[in-house]
Amino acid sequence: MSSDPKSRLYQELAQVGSALSSGSRLLLLELLAQAERSVETLAELSGLSMANCSKHLQVLRQAGLVTARKEGLRVYYAVAGSDVVSLYSALQSVGESRIAEVERLVRQWLTHRDEMEPVPAAELLDRAKKGLVTVLDVRPAEEYAAGHLPGAINIPIEQLESRLGKLCKNREVVAYCRGPYCLMSFEAVEKLRKRGIKARRLQNGYPEWRAAGLPVEV
8 A cells, every 4th residue: 555645644544435336335325314224124225145234334333424333233224314315415416417327217217207497406495494295204203203303293104195184285295204215205296286285206315315414403
């Protein structure tokens, strides 16, 4: 290894880039940005084997991107901070603007599902404070409990059809979920519109909202 301080510095910084160079690890970061989770839960949600999931988490931990704590026989992981979420979001943004295939996949997989402009965070915060919209969190209940937008009501996506009575049909609904690549808010908006309820998506998701320093409730 070079003894030059600048070279060594860049070599150490490269650990972060190396840790982010796996689609599986990016998926784990998205899941951990919602709530602290055990290795078992992360393996189930990501579709990875326990052994493979543990290896990816160890790489993320060595790069300082996640933290870990032990409770009994289980190890629980969490995102190390909002700066990690901001880094993850920046990676998405650069990828979409600089890699043609990423832009094509986003357009093909997501954009066609809802061509209406999503609601920016600042606009939603203002309209929610004035009581003009219903903020709907369609993530699982445990993610909502770990943190959510102020005043948001939680109806997990799989329960939405049976619990539409909780929503006021005369007020616009703004739905959000895990982030810009999460399909749950797209599905929610589609279901709501079919029932005659005016609905739009939040531009990003809960992790990006929190990373921007906007108010949250736990």
